[in-house]
Amino acid sequence: AQSVTQLGSHVSVSEGALVLLRCNYSSSVPPYLFWYVQYPNQGLQLLLKYTTGATLVKGINGFEAEFKKSETSFHLTKPSAHMSDAAEYFCAVSETSVGSQGNLIFGKGTKLSVKP
Amino acid sequence: DAGVTQSPTHLIKTRGQQVTLRCSPKSGHDTVSWYQQALGQGPQFIFQYYEEEERQRGNFPDRFSGHQFPNYSSELNVNALLLGDSALYLCASSRIGYQETQYFGPGTRLLVL
Numbered sequence: 709a710q711s712v713t714q715l716g717s718h719v720s721v722s723e724g725a726l727v728l729l730r731c732n733y734s735s736s737v738p739p740y741l742f743w744y745v746q747y748p749n750q751g752l753q754l755l756l757k758y759t760t761g762a763t764l765v766k767g768i769n770g771f772e773a774e775f776k777k778s779e780t781s782f783h784l785t786k787p788s789a790h791m792s793d794a795a796e797y798f799c800a801v802s803e804t805s806v807g808s809q810g811n812l813i814f815g816k817g818t819k820l821s822v823k824p
Numbered sequence: 825d826a827g828v829t830q831s832p833t834h835l836i837k838t839r840g841q842q843v844t845l846r847c848s849p850k851s852g853h854d855t856v857s858w859y860q861q862a863l864g865q866g867p868q869f870i871f872q873y874y875e876e877e878e879r880q881r882g883n884f885p886d887r888f889s890g891h892q893f894p895n896y897s898s899e900l901n902v903n904a905l906l907l908g909d910s911a912l913y914l915c916a917s918s919r920i921g922y923q924e925t926q927y928f929g930p931g932t933r934l935l936v937l
Contacts, residue, residue, distance in 0.1 A: 712866075744928070751828075751914055752867070752928040798866050802924070811880050812857075812916075812926060814866030 710735045710801050714815035722823045727771075727786040729818045731799030734780060741782040742800040742812070743773055752798065758782065769793070794822045826851060828917050828929035836935045837905050845900045845932045849917030855879070856898040857926060858890060859914040867914055873898050874920055902934075910936045 715730040733739060740759050744752040756767025763775040773784045782799060799815045829848045837843050849856050855874045859867035869882035873892035887903045896917075902909055912933050916926035 740924075742925075749933075751830075751930040752916075754925065754927060757925055800866075811869045811872070811882065812859075812867070813869070816864075816866050 710739070710813045712799050712801050712813055712815035714797075714799055714818050716818055717816065718819045718821065720821040720823060721789045723791055724788050727784070727789045727793065727820065729784040729797050729799075729820065731773075731782045731784065731815060732780055733782060733799070733801045735801055739801045741773075741775060742802070743767065743771070743782075743784050744798045744800060744814075746796045746798065746817075748795075755784070755797075789820075789822045791822050791824065794820055796820070828915055828927055830913075830915050830929040830932050832932060833930070834933045834935075836937065838937050839905055839907060841905050841936075842901065842903045843905060843934060845902075845913050845915075845934075846897065847900070847915030847917075847929060848897045849915075850927050853917035853919050853927070854896050855918045855920050855924070856892060856896065857916045857918070858898070858900045859916065859928075860884070861912040861914055861931070863911070870900070905936045907936050910934060 711734045713732045742757045743755040756765045758765045758775045766772045771786045796817045796819045798817045800812045831846045857872040858870040861867040870884050871881040872879045876892045889901045892898045912931045914931045915929045918924045918926045
């Protein structure tokens with residue numbers, strides 16, 4: 709069965725500092741991987757996704773993530789944090805086999821705080 | 825281009841009642857998935873609809889049912905509400921076969937008293 713583990717339920721960084729949010733997954737088949745962001749009282753916004761091809765994926769708002777198969781990881785990074793990045797971030801995995809892509813499995817989320 | 829829309833935004837019900845939540849997918853999308861997000865948790869998959877049929881289902885009881893209409897919009901119905909059904913209900917739409925990236929609506933917050 710697939711699962712997602714996000715290390716650290718809360719991460720706090722200073723404005724301008726590196727953001728690193730960790731995500732490890734387990735999957736018996738090659739996965740599709742996603743990062744979503746959720747601002748307070750809102751739905752989820754897609755930041756970036758890995759499906760096939762290049763393992764370094766660039767997303768919106770300056771975020772990127774690298775798929776490392778050997779480490780079963782898909783960590784999210786941003787070189788310089790901005791106050792507007794404060795939100796909750798969710799890593800998700802889905803199967804790639806046809807007919808099984810509908811079920812996104814989410815991690816429990818990491819709340820990012822940005823200090824001025 | 826309108827994104828995924830959901831109605832209502834908030835809802836208060838009492839135990840034992842029934843509720844219907846609605847979702848309109850993003851333009852060009854034909855598949856709708858529903859998720860339940862309890863407070864402080866990640867979303868959990870309820871089910872997915874394509875071509876007006878339930879395509880996949882997560883680990884939710886039969887009290888949770890759905891429907892998809894010919895215009896691809898969808899409803900989520902929950903019967904015999906329990907206190908534990910209080911959550912944010914998220915709808916996501918996607919296009920079948922296109923790596924199925926799901927785009928989420930703003931959600932409906934349901935409170936069961």
